[in-house]
Amino acid sequence: MSKLKAPSLSLNRYRSVWEMRDDGWIVLTDGMGRLMDMKPEHAAFEKQRASVAAALMLLAPIEGYWAFPGRHLFNDIIRWFEEGDYIRAHKAVRRINRMLSDKTYRHRPFNVDEAAEDIDIVKEEEAEREAQISQPYFEVLVVGDLTADEHNALRERIIRSRRKDDPFIYDVVVAPTFEDAMIATLFNFNLQATIIRHQFPFKSEYQLDFVRNMLGGLDAEHAERLPESERGILLGKHIHNLRPEMDLYLVTDVSAAEVGAKVGDVFKRVFFRDEDDTELYTSIHRGVGERFRTPFFNALKEYSRQPTGVFHALPISRAKSIMNSSWIQDMAQFYGMNVFMAETSATSGGLDSLLEPVGPLKLAQEYAARAFGAKKTFFATNGTSTANKIVVQAIVKPDDIVIVDRNCHKSHHYGMVLAGAHVAYLDSYPLNEYSMYGAVPIKELKRTLLHYKKAGTLDRVRMVLLTNCTFDGVVYNVERVMEECLAIKPDLVFLWDEAWFAFARFHPTYRHRTAMATAAMLKTKFKDPAYIKKYAAFTEKFTEADWNDEEKVLNTRLMPNPELARVRVYATHSTHKTLTSLRQGSMIHVWDQDFKDKTEEAFHEAYMTHTSTSPNYQILASLDVGRRQVELEGYELVQRQIDLAMTLRERVASHPLLRKYFSFLKVADMIPGEYRSSGVDAYFCAEKGWADMESAWIHDEFALDPSRLTLVIGATGIDGDTFKNAYLMNKYGIQINKTSRNSVLFMTNIGTTRSSVAYLIEVLVKIAQEIDERVEDMSHVEKRIHDKRVKSLTEDLPPLPDFSRFHPAFQHSTKQTALLQEKAEKKGQKVKDNKVVKADGKLIVTPDGNIRRPFFLSYDEENCEYFHFAELHAEIKKGRDVVSAMFVIPYPPGFPILVPGQVISQEIVSFMEALDVKEIHGYRPELGFRVFTEQALQTVIQPGE
Known part of the structure; x- marks a missing residue:
């Protein structure tokens, strides 16, 4: 066996150990079958035997990290192979491969002689x-340096302890060292609990660089010298950081009082070696059962089985209106009966109320908060559009200033209208060649806050609202954004729209860039004596005078004052978009230190305002079940989602014909170099292979979500909308969501399979072949038209316009002016047109505007008129401020080009003219753009008039 044992574990060409394992067993099964059919004297026998040995060597280092087949059974296969018993080895390999493929190993015993x-x-x-x-x-991971006999005895005890009425069944994996435990945690998606027991060394016989990275430079020699109890606690903390959903148990000889002060919240329970194992096994079942439990889904199932007479609303309840019909019984046939048996109303009793939950719905939301790392979680059945409006209304009062990414979802803009907020729009960095935006640089955020500070109105800045991650996959460094903003304004509230990022909580690479994980981390960090000491050193070096030097502030990594900073963070998730939930199932997650004191009542009022009194219980039950799924298998599903996205990148980059017409945008294409300190410019390229994605996600200001794949199609001469509808959807049945002029966006998700990826590659090859043939058959005239079209989609792209400005008529309110005037007088300044004028006569301009006032002003027809493009150009050229009376949102790119009260710039008009999209919300081709008349703007009351 030693001849086959690899000294180190290398993924070679594989990005994923799971993909390597799947392929390894396929290759081993095929190779063992070929070898079995050969005679030793065959010329190719030794070559085939070497091939099988290589496959065994590939799998040998990793099989010990799973309970099946496990290290001992795999060693038996190696022994049979070395002894020349190829028939027996082949039978075992073939059977194991089948059981791994269909997962029957979980409940069916292995029998090589079957x-x-x-x-x-x-x-x-x-x-x-x-x-x-x-x-x-x-499966349960047991960490301890056990002998083979001890390992077997442990498994036998586990098997003997099983009962038919157990809610679950589990097997064990033994990790002999600290590093092996970390490797198993990363590799084995079946693990739901870890028992740390016995003395164990630090280093594994297998050396993995990425494990070293995840240990964060841990001193191995120091860890080796730690006493047993402390080393186990240290390991527990590292496993918890990687997979916080797993239950951890510590088995020790140290007294309860001594160990209890050290374990914190990491371990679910501590046991002592001389205690009976029965309680430990029961605790494992109980721990998994807590995550498995779905209180509302269970209550709904139970309700559906009860005999109930309906003398209330909902004729469809119990399917009575369907089954008594002669015309619509096919509806029940299509959907099945359970969906109707579970249909009821909150007011009819029997189930919990979403508006005032006290029973199973309350528990379901508490479990969701646990799963997503929130202090509180609220379910929403009207989608994240409603969830966003709830948070905005709860936090923002009229005349509060909200700093918003202009490219955020339209629900935020409408939320600002409802709240009466003053909106300061931020511009993301543009990606003109792909007709899309990236995200807002931290310097832009800091500069905006500093301007309000200089204007004396920083106290009115209530909230920062950003999208994480963006539709196209750009992800913020959430920790840095919140830290540096809190350094300028310690009581800022953050709303992170994570509509497309709900899955991120369940993978260690993604997790630390999520709102809830960062909020919890910052709260702990600000209490850490090491941070407090570091902050004191920062204040000594960065003086009050430095705060007056804007460039220095912008170029310094700021630190918030731990005594003043408040962690107030909200996140909204479209659970239905990236996790398992029925359509419109969403969640609001809250991590707000001041929620009870400052927000709770307002939040509940906003929740009552926007939440239906007739919520769909099937949606709520699906949210409950979706939470169960990610707590028990989220890590596996998200990792596979990443792996399949990486496979797509590799296949397109490596295929000669696909490369001719298509390319997936690389990290460097989506994120400029100034925001990538890691230097990672692509996750995969044919020349260099795989890059260190984890390094980019740790260090860079922006990271690119690998599961978002933007395919550039300009070289085909086909625009994004046509490619989506005429080719992908209508011809091949492939659904996508977003397009730009020259790109289409593919997204892998937790439901994506290897076969669906293979089908997409097949379709892209067919489309490329079709285009290739069509181009070859073109006449000279047709070729010139085609080349012109390609040039239009790859070179002649209009620059994306920045937000222009609000018209002065919508940059003030009476209350705002009075507050400014009061503050300005104290400083020997004055106020003019909502801007502070310093003693030297210089204006401090703030960019915010009230979009509520123009939104409702446009309701009166006499206040508005319509202009076509030529008329807009003429009016702007005359020097008139032409002001939009409504939202104008072209699809794509899908964000508001114009908002009510915004001055229309020449750049915006040119961009709109260049767009060749068919769907533009807020624009009527027969009438043109709806704008305010000059008379309407003049009648808006100005301050002091």
Whole structure:
């Protein structure tokens, strides 16, 4: 066996150990079958034997990190192979490969002597599906330097302890060292609990660079010298950081009082070695059961089984109006009966109320808060558009200033209208060649806050609202954004729109760039004596005079005052978009230190305002079940989502024909170099292979979500909308969401499979072949037209316009002016047109405007008129401030080019003219743009008049 044992574990060409393992077993099964059919004297025998040995060497280092087949069974295969018992080795390999593929190993014992003809594969798979529902399977990691006999004895005790009425069934994996435990945690998605026991060394026999990176420069020699109890606690903390959903148990000889002060919240329970294992095994079941429990889904199922007479609303309840019909019974046939049996109303009793939950819905939301790392979580059945409006209304009062990414979802803009907020729009960095925006640089955020500070109105800045991640996959460094903003204004509230990022909580690479994880981390950080000391050193070096030097502030990594900074963070998730939930199922997550004192009542009022009194209970139940799924298998699903996205990148970059017409945008294409300190410019390229994605996600100001794949199609001469509808959807049945003029966006998700990725590659090849053939058959005239079209989509792209400005008529309010006047007088300044005028006569201009006033002003027809493009150009050229009376949102790019009260610039008009999209909300081709008349603007009351 030693001859086959690899000294180190290398993924080689594989980005994923799971993909390597799947392919490894396929190759091993095929190779072992070929070897079995050969005679030793065959010329190719030794070559084939070497090929099988290489496959065994590939798998040997990793099989010990799973319970099946496990290190001992895999060693038996190696032994049979070395002894020349190829028939037995082949039978075992083939059977293991099948059981791994259909997952029947979870409930069916392995038997190498079982004849193939005695196995009914279909019945096996059906039995496994039923068994996984009635008694789900998982694995437990045991950390300890056990001998083979001790390992076997442990497994036997586990098997003997099983009972038919156990809610779950589990097997064990033994990790002999600290590093092996970390590797198993990363590799084995079946793990749901870890038991740390016995003395164990630090280093694994397998050396993995990425494990070293995730240990964060941990001193191995120091860890080796730690006493057993402390080393176990240290390991527990690292495992918890990687996979916080896992239950951790510590088995120790140290007294309860001594160890209890050290374990904190990491371990679920501490046991002592001389205690009976029964309680430990029971605790494991109980811990997994807590995550498995779905209180509202269970209550809804129970309700559907009860005999109920409906003398209330909802004729569809219990399917009575359907089954008594002669015309619509096909509806029940299509949907099934359970969806109607579970249909009810909150006011009819029997189930909890979403507006005032006290029972299973309350528990379901508490479990969701636990899963997503929030202090509180609220379910929404009207989508994240409603969730966003709830948060904005709860936090923002009329005349409060909100700093907003202009490219955020339209629900935020409408939320500002409803709240009466003054909006300061931020511009993201543009990606003109792809007709899309990136994200807002931290310097832009800091500069805006500093301007309000100089204007004396920083106290009115209530909230920063950003999209994380953007539709196209640009992800903020959330920690840095919040830290540096809090250094300027310590009580800022943050709303992170994570509509497309709900899955991120369940993977260690993504997690630290999520709102909830960062909020919890900052709260702990600001209490840490090491940070307090570091902040004191920062204040000594960065003096009050430095705060008056804007460029120095912009170029310094600012630190918030730990005594003043308040962690007030909200996140909204479109659970239905990236996790398992019925359409419109969303969540609001809250991590706000001041929620009870400053926001709770307002939040509940806003929740009552926007939440339906007739919520869909099926949506709520699906949110409950979706939470269960990600707590138990979210890590596996998200990792596979990343792996499949990486596979897509590799296939397109490596295929000669696909490269001719298509390319996925690389990191460097989406994120300028100034925001990438890691230097990572692509996750994969054909010349260099795979890059260190983790490094980019740790260090860079912006990172690119690998599961978002923007395919540039300009070289085809086909625009994004046509490519989406005429080719992908209508011809091949492939659904996508977003396009730009010259790109289409693909997204892998937790439901994506390897076969669906293979199908997409196949379709792209067919489209490329079709285009290739069409171009070859073109006449000279047709070729010139085609080349002109390609040039239009790849070179002649209009620059994306920045936000222009609000018209002065909408940059003030009476209350705002009075507050400014009061503050200005104290400083020997004055106020003019809502701007502070310093003693030297210089204006401090703030960019915010009230979009509520123009929004409702446009309701009166006499205040508005319509202009076509030529008329707009003429009016702007005359020097008139032409002001938009409504939102104008072209799809794509899908963000407001104009908002009510915004001055229309020449750049905006030129951009709109160059767009060749068919769908523009707020623009009527027969009438033109709706704008305010000059008379309407003059009648808006000015301050002091």
